[in-house]
Amino acid sequence: MALLLLLYVITFFVSLSWGQVKVSLIWPTQEELTLLYYRLNRFVTASIVGAVLSCTALTLQTVTRNYLVDSGLLGVNSGAVLGKVLSMFLKVGPSQLFALAGSMVALIATFTLGSLGGSDILRLVVAGVVVNSVLSSAISLISLYLYTSAASVLSWTLGHIRTVSTSELIIMVVSLVLCFVLVSRSKQLDILTLSKEEAMSLGVNYRSEVFFLIAVSALAGSLVSSIFGVFSFVGVAAPNMARRIVSGGHLKLFLFSSIIGALLMAVSDVIARTSVAGIEIPTGLVVSFAGAVFYLYFFWSMSRDYSS
């Protein structure tokens, strides 16, 4: 824990001082102060995105009993991309609003399809796969034939961290609040690691609890992806790393996953900003690559004392 926090604090200072231009943190000039403000904005943004994606993924992983899912499970990411692509194609904006609408439509479609002929988690997940697949083909169709720049669509699917406006910041705070709602259900999530009947006998109203948790986490995830695009991997990696470090309840897991997620995202953002002079690599690309390498190292180095 202490090590993680230390790493996080180091990343904070590094992210402020490094960039295309080096800035001295002691006695900055007026110009440098402005630059520092933007870097701080990005650092906070990256951290929030990382934390939100980790918390939503952790929740969905517990509820579906599958450690490899993240907030894209129910189609919200492809919905957001489709919304964005449509707004570019129709040349109307703001594209964030379109993306948000797209992911909401995807979420509603998934829940509607998933509740046909009974409601259980498996139906919902299958519906999510279907919605994802249909939306992805729609995205490909538009980007291949209707919209000339497939590259900009591709870049959107990668996920960019950037400085945010006030209204975007409000949306991010909303997604953070949704995460706190998830954290407040830690006790219920702990019980949901048991079988359905055990959870019910311990007083959890299984169906409504599960659907509530899925809806809240998909919503929080869609808010993030409608602004920044799709970040793969961080949601899968962070909770799994947290599981290796701590054992037990979701309260602890939420804390550790969100710190790891924020750290991963903040570090990736620094790399994205600084590694190539003159241009910026999409943060989503860095986080997938760096995250995957780190994840692999993590599992190899810790596989001895833990097996399941």
Added chain:
Amino acid sequence: MIIVPETSFSYNAHFSLSLPNITIDTFPTFLIGPNGSGKTTLLKILGGFFKVSPTVKVKWQGTLRETRPIYFAYMPAKPTYDANFTVRNYLMLSGNKRQLETIAKELELTKWLGRRMGTLSSGWLQRVFIARILLQDTPYVLMDEPTSFLDPEARKDLIESLSRHPERHFVISSHDLAFLSSFGKFVIGLRDGNVVFRGSTRDFFERGIEDVFVTGYIM
């Protein structure tokens, strides 16, 4: 006391369970029958996980009430758990901090409390599941095939642990006749979705066994 009304329950076209009026007042009660006879379904009906009409009634704090899952501790045939939880984390899910040390001591789990669930062997896991069930603060306990993965020695341990809690009302689904003969007092025999026997364990072995299992069943 659990009172089952005359009713029937069906999943789909393939399986239905018809029930006569049954009053379960002697515990441990065993639901005995071959695979697919409806034991687990009946267990879930008793616990209110499956709804039937008219409803099952349970005596709870002196009065007869409509059954609800929270009146029971339920142990499924294959309990699920988070491999990452420590034994202590897992046991705490029953929300009974006060009794934890006592029950852990009773089942010789004390030195395992800090271990992660994913590192335990199946025999120890079974003990942990039993401990969680015993920790849950309800008089009624439903268990689905608790001996199916146990060797004879582990089964003996299980019977000893359960016997230490005569205050708990166990309803156990099983096809393990050795388990029944050493622990059961009342038997409900099921076959193909019908109740074919009700009576004491002794009666079951004297005259009920051939209605439940095929003739020539060797113990």
